[in-house]
Amino acid sequence: MTLRIALILCAAMAAPVAAEPMSAAEFEAYVTGKTLFYGRDGRSYGAEIYRENRRVTWSFLDGECKDGYWYNEGRNICFVYEDRPGDPQCWSFEQQGGGLVATFENDPASTELYEAQDVGEEMVCLGPKIGV
Template identity: 65%
Template sequence: MIRHALLALATALASPALAEMSAAEFEAYTTGKTLYFGSNGREYGVEEYMEDRRVRWSFLDGRCREGEWYEDSRGMICFVYEDTPEPQCWSFKRSAAGLVARFEDDPEGTELYEATQNREPMMCLGPEIGV
């Protein structure tokens, strides 16, 4: 199912340039949702968007990272996670198929696109316990 959505989205991305989303638009679109992202036709990761701009991210491996997002002075959406103190900033746009995210708004950088969404919480494995 996700693979079909990724192919449909790749086709939709061939459309004209899209306007960047403001922080208010991004918050209204994402809050309460879990979005699955793809990159270059492959599954990439999932993020759950909660109240108060809190997020939970996973590379689809069951390990989740808690974080939060904010808008920086350039109008980009920046994420800070519990294990990554350096902000990761993205520009977001809406296409007919969903969100398109570009890392640091760099045309040569990583681009993610929304493959699918739901309102179900992410599945996260418990803490790793070692000997």
């Protein structure tokens, strides 16, 4: 994890003020054209590229990327990826501490928060595995 990502994650975790979940229009205006790096428990978790027309590319920062799209369901933002077309991953997003905080809504008992910030870095996608 780069020092820049670590500093951004620490700053986001220091913001205790709760906010209202973002609407789909607010989320779209905030993320479109950005690459956001997400962290969990102060560590890097993954990154997502947000394109026009609600198209996305996700990576756990392991060089493997998955294309998909997002849609809103009430106040949730749900993501569908090419490897799991029938299994939407739904989140609620709030703006806190200069970035986003996302809460996974598929598991009502989940208390894990994911923090996000546009760090101006590129997400690396290595492409399909070929060979033996």
